[in-house]
Amino acid sequence: MMRALALALWMIGTAGAAKPAAGDPLTRPMAVDRAEEWLKPLPPGKIFGTSYLVGFGGLSVALIDTGDGLVLIDGALPQAAPMILANVRSLGFDPRDIKFILSTEPHYDHAGGLAALARDTGATVVASARGAEGLRAGALAKDDPQLAYGGTWPAVTRLRVVKGGEVLRLGTAAITAHATPGHTMGSMSWSWNACEGGTCKAIVFASSLNPVSADGYRYTAKSSAPIVRGFEASYRLMDALPCDILIAAHPDNAGSGRYSDAPGACRAYADRSRGLLAKRLAAERKGE
Template structure:
């Protein structure tokens, strides 16, 4: 027979501290030596027309208002998802109006927040074929130069696959998928046109193109010829893009101190910088 709770026991229960809620597995922080720099707070800003930035000092996240819904590009780290949605609200938009989330590369610093963002907005996640494979597992691909870091992130079970050159249309905006492999074999950049009245500009949100890896990885190894060849394809694709405004996935990449670049030939310069860095890395491995 169960004893009835006494008045004193009820008072004790009421006075007891509330049990902490279980942490959200999709926003559990990933912390590295760069995290504070990557997630340095920045106010949301308009880039041009209906294109905005809702990310951070070291990681860009773009938002496009198409008139028929919103498109988000990249998701930063897992713990960044609430701040991204807060920035969307600060611009006067509703997160539930985000229809698509586009992924540049399946690394924790750019894709870590996508699972939480997709859950909280109901948006469809879009990536290239190889990027989609990694997003679904939450782990870097076996041929990724950074696989040695074994950097896992929340998996994204449902991903719409888009191929190089295919277009995604929503409202008044058409975004083209631009395969720019190298940094990862599945890296995808995104291009579209934005207008202010009669003045229009070509905007590129570029995946990383820098040759980063663990110290024991050798780009010069015969087994990694395919990776070096992928870099060449990605660099050539980036050089060829119409590019009035360049937004790089890392906000401070190649001198983009204002979070994006408007210099003539910015995409071409970005590709040449990648070529130079890769050549320097391969030369250093021969010493």
């Protein structure tokens, strides 16, 4: 009862500030089948230390207070940008203090809001080289398994490219980029340490690893071999990554909550994808 009341009060308090401005091309709503599910409103919440969640029931967005500016991870759909900023404000932060916005992948459900968020905060978007190509184009790459779905989103212009293993430093935070190709070849996961008192925990914000595709795409095709190898490299990375807390780009891919602090959460996340990919490859080889 108390949680429901708190949610209702938060929704009332943020409703006015969370509506896309009429006629704004960067927050124009995308009419996608799962938009309502993905953007289920949730109050912002603390994860650990100075790390927070400011996203939704079906799309994760994280916020890190570095003491010398804020870092946001992912941007959800275009129409979600005002709600993300309202959530940041409700935690007591000024969105203009956001210095970097880290991107996990060039898909509209995670990157659609980046252009509006970058414009409204003055932040620089950070992505892999392949990810940056997709963000600049606002479109799927030619080798994306979901290419046939189509769909475009507002292009991002203020970009910084990083490589896997590179560390982004701001204030007290050292955030490491981890190339996690497969779902897209430009996917990037991010990890950092969060401390509370004398306890520190490794937090991983993992890009999608779901081996889904548009109809007609075949993972067993010769042209798809780099994609499959990408998944395999991502599994090895996730298996070895220090991971006390896992935030998945789509929360339901990692469990039933907004994040997982179960032992071996990152390995379990990789194992889920391993199983799905193995099943998909077997079905294709059988002609199903």
